[in-house]
Amino acid sequence: MTQSSTSSPLHIARVVVNLSLDRLFDYHIPDSLQDQVHIGSMVVVPFGQSTRNAYVMELGNHSEFGELKDITSVVGDRALITEKLLELGDWMADYYCCTREQCIQVLLPAVIRSQKVKKKKRKLVTLTSVKTVEDDAERIKVRAPKQADILIILKTHGPTFLSDLTRKWNLSASAVKGLEAKSLVIVEDETDERNPFDQFNVLPSEPLALTSEQTIVMEQVRAAVNAEQRQTILLWGVTGSGKTEIYLQAIAMRLAEGEESIVLVPEIALTPQTVERFRSRFGDQVSVMHSQLSDGERFDEWTKINEGRVKIVVGARSALFAPFRNLGLIIVDEEHEGSYKQDKVPRYHARDIAVVRGKKENAAVILGSATPSLESFYNVTQKKYVLSRMMKRVDDQKMPAMEVVDMAGEAAAHGQPQIISSRLISETRKALDNGEQAIFFLNRRGYATHMQCLKCNFIAECKNCSMNMTYHKKDDILTCHICGESQKAPTSCPECRDPEIKFGGLGTQKIEAVVKGIFSDARVLRMDSDTMTRKDSYRDALGAFRAGSVDILIGTQMIAKGLHFPNVTLVGIIFADLSLNMPDFRAGERTFQLLVQVAGRAGRGELPGKVVVQTYTPFHSVIGHALKQDYQGFYDEEIEARKLLNMPPFSRMAIVQFRGESQSLVHDHSQAFHEFIQHYVSDHCTLIPPLPCTILKKRGKFFYQIMMYSENIQQLSRSLKRAITDFKCHRDVAISVDIDPLSML
Ligand code: ADP
Numbered sequence: 001m002t003q004s005s006t007s008s009p010l011h012i013a014r015v016v017v018n019l020s021l022d023r024l025f026d027y028h029i030p031d032s033l034q035d036q037v038h039i040g041s042m043v044v045v046p047f048g049q050s051t052r053n054a055y056v057m058e059l060g061n062h063s064e065f066g067e068l069k070d071i072t073s074v075v076g077d078r079a080l081i082t083e084k085l086l087e088l089g090d091w092m093a094d095y096y097c098c099t100r101e102q103c104i105q106v107l108l109p110a111v112i113r114s115q116k117v118k119k120k121k122r123k124l125v126t127l128t129s130v131k132t133v134e135d136d137a138e139r140i141k142v143r144a145p146k147q148a149d150i151l152i153i154l155k156t157h158g159p160t161f162l163s164d165l166t167r168k169w170n171l172s173a174s175a176v177k178g179l180e181a182k183s184l185v186i187v188e189d190e191t192d193e194r195n196p197f198d199q200f201n202v203l204p205s206e207p208l209a210l211t212s213e214q215t216i217v218m219e220q221v222r223a224a225v226n227a228e229q230r231q232t233i234l235l236w237g238v239t240g241s242g243k244t245e246i247y248l249q250a251i252a253m254r255l256a257e258g259e260e261s262i263v264l265v266p267e268i269a270l271t272p273q274t275v276e277r278f279r280s281r282f283g284d285q286v287s288v289m290h291s292q293l294s295d296g297e298r299f300d301e302w303t304k305i306n307e308g309r310v311k312i313v314v315g316a317r318s319a320l321f322a323p324f325r326n327l328g329l330i331i332v333d334e335e336h337e338g339s340y341k342q343d344k345v346p347r348y349h350a351r352d353i354a355v356v357r358g359k360k361e362n363a364a365v366i367l368g369s370a371t372p373s374l375e376s377f378y379n380v381t382q383k384k385y386v387l388s389r390m391m392k393r394v395d396d397q398k399m400p401a402m403e404v405v406d407m408a409g410e411a412a413a414h415g416q417p418q419i420i421s422s423r424l425i426s427e428t429r430k431a432l433d434n435g436e437q438a439i440f441f442l443n444r445r446g447y448a449t450h451m452q453c454l455k456c457n458f459i460a461e462c463k464n465c466s467m468n469m470t471y472h473k474k475d476d477i478l479t480c481h482i483c484g485e486s487q488k489a490p491t492s493c494p495e496c497r498d499p500e501i502k503f504g505g506l507g508t509q510k511i512e513a514v515v516k517g518i519f520s521d522a523r524v525l526r527m528d529s530d531t532m533t534r535k536d537s538y539r540d541a542l543g544a545f546r547a548g549s550v551d552i553l554i555g556t557q558m559i560a561k562g563l564h565f566p567n568v569t570l571v572g573i574i575f576a577d578l579s580l581n582m583p584d585f586r587a588g589e590r591t592f593q594l595l596v597q598v599a600g601r602a603g604r605g606e607l608p609g610k611v612v613v614q615t616y617t618p619f620h621s622v623i624g625h626a627l628k629q630d631y632q633g634f635y636d637e638e639i640e641a642r643k644l645l646n647m648p649p650f651s652r653m654a655i656v657q658f659r660g661e662s663q664s665l666v667h668d669h670s671q672a673f674h675e676f677i678q679h680y681v682s683d684h685c686t687l688i689p690p691l692p693c694t695i696l697k698k699r700g701k702f703f704y705q706i707m708m709y710s711e712n713i714q715q716l717s718r719s720l721k722r723a724i725t726d727f728k729c730h731r732d733v734a735i736s737v738d739i740d741p742l743s744m745l
């Protein structure tokens with residue numbers, strides 16, 4: 001079977017069917033469909049008793065099977081998946097130990113696969129005669145004032161959608177009908193593209209004159225693009241060093257050559273502010289993709305890309321699979337961000353796949369961060385990536401001054417633990433008095449992390465998960481942050497009936513209450529996933545903060561990323577130890593990144609910034625490096641430790657997870673698999689015997705896992721795939737694999 005469709009017509013298509021069978025099937029292409037079936041086309045094929053959607057992987061003239069069935073029909077008028085993306089999907093299936101079909105699911109958005117959404121048609125109202133419009137309006141004004149209004153609106157705004165006339169101007173469709181009857185307007189169906197930016201007016205921006213550091217980096221970008229095999233650059237630039245301007249000018253450079261660019265940002269940083277910066281430079285050539293789009297919007301954005309009508313996409317993880325055909329550049333901003341890893345099958349890491357796609361399509365890749373992941377920085381030392389550095393903020397603004405407050409000492413001084421230290425209180429006062437703004441950061445929502453009886457030690461746990469329920473004061477409920485189960489908070493202990501139940505631990509709600517108590521005159525706003533529930537609440541909240549109608553913003557990691565507020569001079573990190581105590585070898589790395597990123601929100605305007613870090617472990621080396629903003633120092637120390645323990649990036653890791661409702665069944669099967677797999681993996685693979693997961697029970701299911709380390713992850717992944725296929729597993733136990741896992745829980 002050949003791979004190309006060039007010379008004589010090819011009559012056989014090898015397809016994957018939309019079922020997780022992980023194999024190809026041959027079908028005959030009837031003459032009538034000959035011109036429409038391409039590699040990457042979505043087709044409908046007879047399968048068993050019914051029909052199925054399928055994707056064409058290869059075309060050819062020979063099949064080892066005899067009688068072939070005909071393809072029934074073709075969906076769409078061009079291939080939905082590019083050949084290169086199909087190759088990438090195959091690569092992912094092999095690497096991430098999953099099926100091709102599962103990978104196709106990420107290559108192609110669900111709205112496209114289902115074909116349920118169609119291009120939207122709307123009625124467009126146009127003037128019949130622009131010349132006479134004023135006379136016409138004057139003539140009908142007395143008897144039909146609304147109709148006259150419409151004429152004037154059309155004169156000012158040009159052709160307008162009927163729905164806009166009724167919605168924005170409150171005019172009736174019957175008034176438009178009246179005008180149509182008088183032949184003063186024409187009403188026609190027009191394809192209308194849903195525009196997720198409808199509400200924004202973006203002012204155009206011009207390229208900025210580069211700083212000296214930016215100039216050097218742009219030269220490196222140029223070299224990476226001009227190399228025969230284009231390179232991956234790790235752009236290590238402190239917060240505020242002007243990385244975005246590099247992205248913009250690198251994109252402009254590709255655009256000038258007719259090449260396309262993909263920009264990935266973490267979902268949480270995909271704010272209107274971020275998108276605006278790209279739209280203001282490139283206007284309608286930019287498409288956006290994120291999880292908040294409606295199906296219709298997603299359909300339109302994707303179709304624009306597939307039809308080659310836009311050249312740039314800015315989006316979260318999934319935008320990496322934009323069906324560009326002449327891709328020149330992929331940018332991954334905040335490359336260290338854990339949200340680039342998908343937490344369901346296929347468990348791919350968008351940063352890693354960006355590099356793979358870049359290689360396959362010979363596109364340059366820029367990975368940007370103020371705090372690069374250990375993996376990426378290690379790849380620089382291994383000469384896999386080129387390092388570009390920007391160590392100064394634009395205009396030489398100073399990095400914020402960071403100081404640490406020992407909360408144990410604070411507790412001793414006050415005779416009880418404090419939530420806001422006196423240092424942070426006085427700094428906040430100062431900022432408020434100067435009319436400046438403050439951000440308080442705590443990476444945990446809710447009011448209290450657990451409810452505990454002081455008498456019998458009862459702790460409220462979720463009935464579905466091995467997890468403490470979090471107390472939410474506003475609704476007076478206990479909620480599980482894993483499964484969402486919630487119940488009314490009891491007024492006495494459910495076990496011993498003692499009324500002295502106590503709410504322990506800190507959450508953002510509690511901080512809010514305390515802060516409002518201390519700064520009664522300040523306007524306080526809390527941003528976390530409990531308050532940001534509406535589609536626009538995030539934008540509205542940030543808008544209010546930027547406009548200065550909020551003095552203190554309290555939030556979770558939702559506010560840590562990529563935001564830029566010139567009037568923020570103070571950042572308070574309420575409890576820096578929170579992420580440090582996680583049972584995960586990356587806990588130190590995460591804490592360092594978080595502290596530096598949050599600190600980067602301070603002093604981004606004319607005014608210098610200050611950061612107050614509250615911690616119970618002021619002498620922890622991670623906190624020490626973060627205080628000095630010393631990435632290199634942190635890296636050197638951390639990489640040594642990883643090397644000593646042979647942890648990633650020195651070895652590669654896979655986790656095999658077993659889950660089911662019966663704990664003993666899950667346990668026994670994980671044991672059995674551990675025995676079984678020994679015959680499949682090579683000697684240089686280290687197997688850790690099965691262990692219950694840190695959170696043993698989630699949503700009513702029990703979890704056990706086997707951790708594996710190997711030098712050669714691809715080989716390990718292939719062995720795993722074979723072993724899982726061969727392993728006789730009880731149907732009430734599910735097995736899943738995570739290659740390069742980010743979560744050890
Ligand atoms: P980073 O992404 O590295 O944190 P930004 O790209 O947000 O930094 O840049 C910080 C600020 O500096 C932005 O307001 C940006 O418009 C401005 N800026 C960037 N480059 C330049 C430049 N060459 N000249 C003037 N201002 C710049």
Ligand code: ZN
Pocket residue numbers: 462463464465467480481482483484485699
């Ligand atoms: Zn639960």
